[in-house]
Amino acid sequence: MAGQAIAAVLGILLALALLEPVAADGLKFTTHDLRSEKAVRQLYERWCNHFKVARKQEEKVHRFTYFNQTVHRVASRTVRVADEPLRLNGFADATWAEREAMRCCMTPEGRRNSALVPVKRHTRTYQDMPGHTRTYRNSALLTLPVRVEWHTRTCQGQPCVGPVRNQWSCGSSWAFAATAAIESHLAIRPGASMIVQLSQQELVDCDHTSHGCKGGLAINAFNYVRQNGIASWQNYPYYRFQQENGTCLARTTPRVTMTMIGWSQLEPHNEYELLAQVTYAPVVVAISIGANNTDFRGYAGGMYWGKCGTKNDHELLLVGYDPDSYILKNSWGQSWGDFGYLFLPRTRNCGILERGGSYPVMGWD
Ligand SMILES: *[C@@H]1O[C@H](CO)[C@@H](O)[C@H](O)[C@H]1NC(C)=O
Numbered sequence: 166m167a168g169q170a171i172a173a174v175l176g177i178l179l180a181l182a183l184l185e186p187v188a189a190d191g192l193k194f195t196t197h198d199l200r201s202e203k204a205v206r207q208l209y210e211r212w213c214n215h216f217k218v219a220r221k222q223e224e225k226v227h228r229f230t231y232f233n234q235t236v237h238r239v240a241s242r243t244v245r246v247a248d249e250p251l252r253l254n255g256f257a258d259a260t261w262a263e264r265e266a267m268r269c270c271m272t273p274e275g276r277r278n279s280a281l282v283p284v285k286r287h288t289r290t291y292q293d294m295p296g297h298t299r300t301y302r303n304s305a306l307l308t309l310p311v312r313v314e315w316h317t318r319t320c321q322g323q324p325c326v327g328p329v330r331n332q333w334s335c336g337s338s339w340a341f342a343a344t345a346a347i348e349s350h351l352a353i354r355p356g357a358s359m360i361v362q363l364s365q366q367e368l369v370d371c372d373h374t375s376h377g378c379k380g381g382l383a384i385n386a387f388n389y390v391r392q393n394g395i396a397s398w399q400n401y402p403y404y405r406f407q408q409e410n411g412t413c414l415a416r417t418t419p420r421v422t423m424t425m426i427g428w429s430q431l432e433p434h435n436e437y438e439l440l441a442q443v444t445y446a447p448v449v450v451a452i453s454i455g456a457n458n459t460d461f462r463g464y465a466g467g468m469y470w471g472k473c474g475t476k477n478d479h480e481l482l483l484v485g486y487d488p489d490s491y492i493l494k495n496s497w498g499q500s501w502g503d504f505g506y507l508f509l510p511r512t513r514n515c516g517i518l519e520r521g522g523s524y525p526v527m528g529w530d
Pocket residue numbers: 202229230233234237
C-alpha cells in the first residue's frame with residue numbers, strides 16, 4: 166500500500182521533473198528598460214515569458230520588488246565591465262530565502278566521515294584519442310594542454326558530460342557534483358555506449374553521512390556509491406526536498422551497472438595537479454560564494470568578475486580550463502550562467518584550490 170502510494174507519487178514527480186524548463190540563454194536588456202517603473206514592469210513580463218515562468222498576480226506584485234532590485238543591480242554592475250551585454254538569468258525574481266537555500270551548505274571539513282580512506286594510485290591510464298591510450302605515472306610531470314573542454318567533447322559519439330540539472334532550493338550541490346563526476350567517468354571510459362544519469366535524490370535521501378538538503382560532501386557521496394551502488398535518475402527522480410521520515414528507496418530501485426573502487430582527493434593549493442587531473446576526466450571542486458552574493462546569483466554568462474565568499478560553501482564540477490578561466494558545470498539549471506556553466510578567472514577563483522578537488526576511481530582505470 167505504502168509502496169503503491171510512493172510509486173504513484175514518484176510517477177507524478179517524474180512527470181513534473183520532465184517538465185523542468187529547458188535551455189534558455191540569459192534575457193538581454195538595455196538601460197532603456199529602466200527608464201520608468203512601467204518599463205521595468207514590461208521587462209518583468211518579458212522575463213516571465215522568456216523563462217516560461219508562471220506567476221499568479223499577487224505573487225508577481227510581491228516578487229516585482231526582487232526583480233526590480235536585480236535589474237538595477239545588474240545594470241549598475243555591468244557598466245563597469247563595458248563589453249558585457251546586460252543580461253538576466255532565470256532567478257531574477259527569486260526571494261532571499263530561495264537564493265540562500267541553494268548555496269547552503271557544504272558540511273564543514275571537520276564533519277567529513279572519518280571512515281573514508283582515499284584510494285592511492287600510482288599510475289593512471291587514459292585515452293586521449295580513439296585507440297590511443299597513455300599511461301602516466303604520478304611522479305612524472307606532464308606537459309598540460311593549453312585548454313581542456315570536456316563539456317563540448319563527445320565520447321564514443323555521446324556527450325562526455327551529462328546535461329546541466331537544477332538542485333532548486335535544496336542544499337544538495339554535493340550530490341549533483343558527485344553524480345556529475347561519476348557520470349562523466351562512465352561516459353569517458355572506453356566502450357561506453359551512452360551517458361547515464363544518476364540519482365541525486367538517492368544521495369539526498371539515503372546517504373546519512375551527509376545531511377540531505379542541509380548540506381553534504383561529494384566524497385561522502387562517492388563512498389556511499391562505492392558501498393551501495395546508485396540508481397539512475399530515471400528510476401529515482403529528483404523532487405527538490407528530502408523525503409519525510411528517513412524514506413530511502415535504494416533497496417527497491419535497480420542499481421546502475423558499474424564498478425567504483427573508491428575516490429581520490431587532490432592536494433590543496435596545487436593548480437598543476439588539479440589541471441593535470443582534469444585532462445583525464447572532470448573533477449569535483451569547491452568554491453566560496455558567501456552569503457547574499459547577488460553577483461553570483463545574477464551571473465548570466467561571460468567571465469565571472471563578481472564577489473566571492475571567504476569559505477568554501479558550494480561544490481560543482483570542473484570540466485576544463487583555458488589560459489584565462491576554469492570552466493565549471495553548476496547545478497542551478499541551464500538558465501543560470503552560460504547555459505548552466507561558470508567561467509571563473511584563474512586569477513580570481515573564489516577559493517577553488519582550497520580543497521584540491523576529488524574524483525571517483527572506477528574499476529577500469
Ligand atoms: C526599483 O528600484 C529603483 C532603484 O533601486 C528604486 O528607485 C525604485 O523605487 C524601485 N521601484 C520599486 C517599485 O520597487
